[in-house]
Amino acid sequence: MSATPTVARRSLASTFAADLEVEAQPRSAGLVGLLPPRPEPIADSAGEEPVRRAAPRQPRATETKPRPAAPHTPTGPAPAPAAADVVRSVAVYLPPALLDRLRDLARTADLTYADVLVAATAHLDAIAGRFQLAVDPPVPGAMPQRVRHLRRDPGIQTQLRLDGHQVAWLDDAARRTGAPSRSALVVALLENHLTKTEATP
Amino acid sequence: MGLSRVVVVAQGKGGVGKTSLTANVAGLAAHAGHRVLVVDLDQQGNLSRDLGYAPDDGESLLTAIVGGTSAPVVAGVRPRLDVVPGGPAVGDLLGIAFARAGRGGRDLTDLLHTALGDVVADYDLVLVDTPPGDRLLVEAAMGVASYVVVPTRPDEASLDGLERVAERFATARGRNPGLALLGVALFAVGTRAQRMTAEARTTIGQVLGDAAPVFDAQIRHLESAAVDARRRGLLVHELETAASEDKRARLAALAKGTPHRGLLTRDATGLAADYAALAQEMLARIGQLEATAAADTVAHSTRTEVKTA
Numbered sequence: 001m002s003a004t005p006t007v008a009r010r011s012l013a014s015t016f017a018a019d020l021e022v023e024a025q026p027r028s029a030g031l032v033g034l035l036p037p038r039p040e041p042i043a044d045s046a047g048e049e050p051v052r053r054a055a056p057r058q059p060r061a062t063e064t065k066p067r068p069a070a071p072h073t074p075t076g077p078a079p080a081p082a083a084a085d086v087v088r089s090v091a092v093y094l095p096p097a098l099l100d101r102l103r104d105l106a107r108t109a110d111l112t113y114a115d116v117l118v119a120a121t122a123h124l125d126a127i128a129g130r131f132q133l134a135v136d137p138p139v140p141g142a143m144p145q146r147v148r149h150l151r152r153d154p155g156i157q158t159q160l161r162l163d164g165h166q167v168a169w170l171d172d173a174a175r176r177t178g179a180p181s182r183s184a185l186v187v188a189l190l191e192n193h194l195t196k197t198e199a200t201p
Numbered sequence: 202m203g204l205s206r207v208v209v210v211a212q213g214k215g216g217v218g219k220t221s222l223t224a225n226v227a228g229l230a231a232h233a234g235h236r237v238l239v240v241d242l243d244q245q246g247n248l249s250r251d252l253g254y255a256p257d258d259g260e261s262l263l264t265a266i267v268g269g270t271s272a273p274v275v276a277g278v279r280p281r282l283d284v285v286p287g288g289p290a291v292g293d294l295l296g297i298a299f300a301r302a303g304r305g306g307r308d309l310t311d312l313l314h315t316a317l318g319d320v321v322a323d324y325d326l327v328l329v330d331t332p333p334g335d336r337l338l339v340e341a342a343m344g345v346a347s348y349v350v351v352p353t354r355p356d357e358a359s360l361d362g363l364e365r366v367a368e369r370f371a372t373a374r375g376r377n378p379g380l381a382l383l384g385v386a387l388f389a390v391g392t393r394a395q396r397m398t399a400e401a402r403t404t405i406g407q408v409l410g411d412a413a414p415v416f417d418a419q420i421r422h423l424e425s426a427a428v429d430a431r432r433r434g435l436l437v438h439e440l441e442t443a444a445s446e447d448k449r450a451r452l453a454a455l456a457k458g459t460p461h462r463g464l465l466t467r468d469a470t471g472l473a474a475d476y477a478a479l480a481q482e483m484l485a486r487i488g489q490l491e492a493t494a495a496a497d498t499v500a501h502s503t504r505t506e507v508k509t510a
Contacts, residue, residue, distance in 0.1 A: 027476070028477065031481055157273075157283065158271065159320055
């Protein structure tokens with residue numbers, strides 16, 4: 001008797017495999033690098049509007065902060081400003097209650113947050129000891145006592161418009177005072193300044 | 202003038218996926234390494250559920266806009282993803298802004314530009330979720346944005362909503378001529394309603410003409426995923442992973458004979474792929490429009506120089 005012919009069958013192992021793993025590549029893989037670098041904002045009054053804009057922006061009487069006109073250079077690009085003169089947004093993290101006080105002062109005094117911070121920096125000496133890591137021991141020669149710093153909540157990100165000189169000043173002051181971060185220094189300066197301001201009749 | 206890389210998500214009809222689209226595209230873009238900000242201008246504040254952060258009362262945002270200061274930012278909702286939270290107080294915005302404008306104060310578009318202008322500069326992409334019915338607020342948002350994207354369900358009521366968006370778009374463009382429609386995205390598409398979807402796509406395509414595309418990617422309807430995502434504050438691509446892990450836990454519980462109360466969603470793979478595809482199309486379209494604008498600017502400058510010379 002001849003052997004029963006066998007039928008070649010394809011493997012079904014992969015179909016009935018115990019678990020189908022989610023693809024190792026994350027869902028966002030196709031978006032990596034998809035956005036080009038952020039385009040530079042075009043100055044409002046540069047006079048070089050893109051062609052496709054049909055209507056010019058109407059000036060409004062209620063504008064309180066007119067932008068200076070950018071210099072018009074008929075040939076060649078305008079010279080780039082020095083990096084230290086460029087004003088940019090600098091993020092600091094402020095506790096919600098401090099932000100509320102800062103906002104109130106800025107509104108009533110018609111100041112920017114950066115203005116208030118500049119005023120606050122006049123009293124840097126008053127907060128210099130706040131970031132001390134240890135205090136001298138009560139008995140000379142003994143181990144210094146560790147200063148415990150309260151852990152704060154993460155805070156609300158707040159943008160300050162500062163130029164390079166101001167940012168450099170803050171970083172240097174943070175280093176000199178031992179502040180753990182630029183934000184911590186700004187918080188200390190503002191708390192000290194706002195407390196003084198609010199106490200003044 | 203519009204703030205660059207700011208995308209307003211708008212629809213005249215509610216419940217068509219504005220918040221879901223905003224949250225998931227933002228989350229995917231941040232996951233891909235871009236710095237992303239989401240602005241919640243909806244007094245319902247539903248973004249908090251989609252992204253899983255504590256709901257806000259909206260007072261900080263209201264105060265910032267009305268007071269002419271920078272909008273508050275809650276950082277680190279996800280890595281590289283920050284939020285300007287909305288809430289019920291945002292509902293008072295129109296009344297206050299209207300009253301002040303009547304006394305010679307700045308209008309809502311101006312106030313919004315001040316609140317967002319400095320904040321958005323640090324981000325590669327900003328998505329703004331808007332309420333469906335608040336015409337003036339949506340127009341103000343469009344007045345400060347670069348792009349608008351419109352999610353829509355493939356039904357007649359949603360297509361009516363698209364017409365309302367167009368009216369607001371036209372008004373906003375009067376002050377923001379650079380505003381561009383990024384595209385229209387089909388949302389909550391039934392996988393078996395292929396003919397209805399195709400007809401809706403054709404209708405929208407005819408309505409839009411060459412102005413903007415109907416995105417190829419469409420977001421399928423998966424009710425269980427929508428419930429699970431909002432209940433747990435997960436984005437869909439996170440839910441995809443969670444569903445896979447939940448399946449393992451479910452099988453283990455089954456083997457032991459113990460009960461298992463986990464996700465409603467069995468498999469979010471398809472929905473996650475839909476959002477990834479849509480996000481990819483949106484970001485590619487932004488790149489394309491910026492390249493076109495840059496080329497137009499160079500051409501205009503060249504013509505200006507030739508005239509001057």
